[in-house]
Amino acid sequence: MKSLIPILSVADIETSLAFYTQTVGFEVTFTMPGDGGRLMHGGVRRGASELMFGSNRDDLSAGDLQHLGAGVSLYFTVGDNEDIDALFERARAAGAAILQEPQDQFWGHRDWGITDPDGYRLFISKETHAVDMEHLTRGELVGVTG
Secondary structure: OOOOOOOOEOOHHHHHHHHHHHHOOOEEEEEEEEEEHEEEEEEEOOOOOOEEEEHHHHHHHHHHHHHHOOOOOEEEEOOEEEEEEHHHHHHOOOEEEEEEEEEEEOOOOEEEEEEEEOOEEEEEEEEEOOOHHHHHHHOOOOOEEO
């Protein structure tokens, strides 16, 4: 297997593209218009992370639209040179719904969470220090290496 690229069903592709680019710094890689010029597919990338968006608006009832994103969480990691707290402030300033403020985790990461316009949960993380597996499995902050 070479890669995994999730395709998220969304209510409005234009809205999703704007959210991911403006809020967490993805870049649009492609869009595919359908009948009438309305987008039927689109994609974004940030580093090695990619997402695609599909819209089945014509096939979804109002009840179906309420369940987009239900039960789906995406966990992204940022590069060593990125400021995880500045990225959080960018998301907050863009009006993202905050699930979790930035916090240090026992597994050696600092992360925070938001929801996108369709209810998908996004957790953005940065490794802050290495934790050995023995202590990680016990949820302990001791045994830190590096």
